[in-house]
Amino acid sequence: GQNIDQPTEMTATEGAIVQINCTYQTSGFNGLFWYQQHAGEAPTFLSYNVLDGLEEKGRFSSFLSRSKGYSYLLLKELQMKDSASYLCAVRGAAGNKLTFGGGTRVLVKP
């Protein structure tokens, strides 16, 4: 089976950095995705990791350690519009089935 854990909620200040951790235990692994979901909207794709290491995309970076079953999403220079839920999702070994964590709600304060 699949088990994915991430914190429920985090609060940070505008301009700061926030790191959202995700740990997973899965029967197979074929990549990890991060999605952003604003309240009442669709999840939108942020990043993808399949090999160990850091992937950087502008203000957002994502890190993966397969041996530790661990990933994090780093949000830098936080803006008010970054207030949203961030979903960690693991793709299993077969097919394109994604298993999502419960999401981390990030609240950015002025």
Place this chain on the structure above:
Amino acid sequence: DTAVSQTPKYLVTQMGNDKSIKCEQNLGHDTMYWYKQDSKKFLKIMFSYNNKELIINETVPNRFSPKSPDKAHLNLHINSLELGDSAVYFCASSQRTGGGNQPQHFGDGTRLSIL
């Protein structure tokens, strides 16, 4: 242009009714999905179709029946609606079934409320 569109956006109906949600994607993707997001915000896969063929069928009551008339459409029909069916249902699509950086693209969701 909307990439993944689903209708209706809101659906309020009574227990016991039968309803359908439609989904269409214009991305040329081969694979489409239905997810359910409950009040605790967990997003769970229900079904997946690849080029009109069912490839993922999670433990979902058989009151839920997906139908894919072609690879650009995946509809969801729900019979005998129950209170526990209240949730947001998301349709998604992706380029192919496995491997590579192939993110799933989501529709805006259908908010189903059962009275």
